[in-house]
Amino acid sequence: MASITVLGSGSWGTALSIVLADNGHDVLLWGRSKKAADEINSSHTNEKYLPGITLPESITATIDLEKAVGHGDTLLFVVPTKAMRAVLKEVNGLLDRPVMMIHASKGIEPDTYLRVSQIIEEEVPAEKRRAVVVLSGPSHAEEVSLRQPTTVTSSSLNTEAAEEVQDLFMNQHFRVYTNPDLTGVEIGGSLKNIIAIGAGMTSGLGYGDNAKAALMTRGLAEIARLGMKLGANPLTFAGLSGLGDLIVTCTSVHSRNWRAGNMIGKGQSIDEVLNEMGMVVEGIRTTKAAYQLAGREEVDMPITKGLYDVLFNDKPPHEAVEELMGRVRKREVEDLKLGESDPLNDFEP
Numbered sequence: 001m002a003s004i005t006v007l008g009s010g011s012w013g014t015a016l017s018i019v020l021a022d023n024g025h026d027v028l029l030w031g032r033s034k035k036a037a038d039e040i041n042s043s044h045t046n047e048k049y050l051p052g053i054t055l056p057e058s059i060t061a062t063i064d065l066e067k068a069v070g071h072g073d074t075l076l077f078v079v080p081t082k083a084m085r086a087v088l089k090e091v092n093g094l095l096d097r098p099v100m101m102i103h104a105s106k107g108i109e110p111d112t113y114l115r116v117s118q119i120i121e122e123e124v125p126a127e128k129r130r131a132v133v134v135l136s137g138p139s140h141a142e143e144v145s146l147r148q149p150t151t152v153t154s155s156s157l158n159t160e161a162a163e164e165v166q167d168l169f170m171n172q173h174f175r176v177y178t179n180p181d182l183t184g185v186e187i188g189g190s191l192k193n194i195i196a197i198g199a200g201m202t203s204g205l206g207y208g209d210n211a212k213a214a215l216m217t218r219g220l221a222e223i224a225r226l227g228m229k230l231g232a233n234p235l236t237f238a239g240l241s242g243l244g245d246l247i248v249t250c251t252s253v254h255s256r257n258w259r260a261g262n263m264i265g266k267g268q269s270i271d272e273v274l275n276e277m278g279m280v281v282e283g284i285r286t287t288k289a290a291y292q293l294a295g296r297e298e299v300d301m302p303i304t305k306g307l308y309d310v311l312f313n314d315k316p317p318h319e320a321v322e323e324l325m326g327r328v329r330k331r332e333v334e335d336l337k338l339g340e341s342d343p344l345n346d347f348e349p
């Protein structure tokens with residue numbers, strides 16, 4: 001059994017700690033809040049983020065980062081993407097040996113356009129990381145903590161490391177697949193949050209299932225278009241970290257991104273929405289990053305652009321929908337192709 005430190009004691013870090021503890025691993029959960037750590041250690045609950053859930057007693061919590069980094073040979077990062085770089089810098093300062101680095105966060109960093117695995121590689125030198133692995137897929141913390149059936153993907157450029165992580169997490173309720181397409185897995189998991197905000201927004205505007213299906217389908221097309229330009233395997237976008245996560249985030253009552261979009265569609269400002277949610281809504285920052293990245297890569301992403309205008313340029317949501325619907329006519333499948341390349345055969349992990 002492994003000794004694993006989980007960095008980030010919000011809903012997802014806590015839920016993944018339950019999976020790891022159920023599998024017999026020695027889990028230490030690090031977070032910034034002393035109150036939350038005390039509650040986890042004494043009552044075995046994390047009421048703010050997973051109300052009503054009793055955690056396995058073997059999970060212990062700390063706010064001492066030095067102790068957390070010294071605990072095990074595997075570090076699982078689950079802080080919001082906005083906090084990732086700062087946490088990594090601190091961890092790197094305390095790390096004196098190579099460890100397995102896993103992350104389960106979803107987002108792209110604005111201005112640098114980096115995926116989380118790339119931020120890890122920038123902040124932690126190669127001699128201190130055995131491998132970098134991402135865990136991603138359709139998985140709301142609320143359901144994982146109830147041990148409801150869930151499937152996710154473990155992805156790394158290092159196949160053995162992806163399989164090692166698969167074995168760490170896999171159990172009767174939590175099924176893990178592997179996929180060598182790190183770029184595709186991270187792009188799919190991050191950009192679906194943009195589309196989920198859009199799906200929530202259309203519901204907030206009073207539109208029905210036709211609009212939601214349109215957004216999900218054409219949203220996946222533009223995610224795949226950008227992903228392929230960055231070297232991803234197009235088939236990844238039909239998998240758990242692509243279509244699977246898009247479905248769960250655009251249709252679940254648990255989705256923070258969907259709920260945020262719904263409130264914006266009903267006329268609330270972004271600041272009001274974020275105050276009311278009290279939880280991370282990754283899709284907002286990722287909309288900015290994806291909009292910038294699409295510009296750099298010269299990839300057409302009309303839904304992302306429409307949402308960028310709503311979120312950052314005060315465009316009324318109904319005007320963004322009217323603009324999307326009023327664009328010039330298109331062919332549906334051809335615009336997924338990229339010039340002379342053959343997306344189904346050109347992928348190399």
Ligand SMILES: NC(=O)C1=CN([C@@H]2O[C@H](COP(=O)(O)OP(=O)(O)OC[C@H]3O[C@@H](n4cnc5c(N)ncnc54)[C@H](O)[C@@H]3O)[C@@H](O)[C@H]2O)C=CC1
Pocket residue numbers: 008009010011012013031032033049078079080081083086087104105106107139140141142278279280282
């Ligand atoms: N909640 C879910 O079901 C899932 C979440 N994720 C991803 O996991 C990541 C974390 O999300 P959640 O746990 O849901 O967020 P959350 O909103 O439930 O909790 C965020 C946690 O991060 C902490 N935090 C915020 N800033 C920090 C900083 N600067 N340093 C250290 N800790 C900080 C907060 O105190 C809190 O404990 C996100 O990227 C999210 O997209 C991925 C899959 C499922």
Ligand SMILES: O=C(CO)COP(=O)(O)O
Pocket residue numbers: 106137138139140193196245248249254255256257258280281282
């Ligand atoms: O990534 C998620 C589910 O797989 C979580 O989505 P939300 O952040 O929208 O709740």
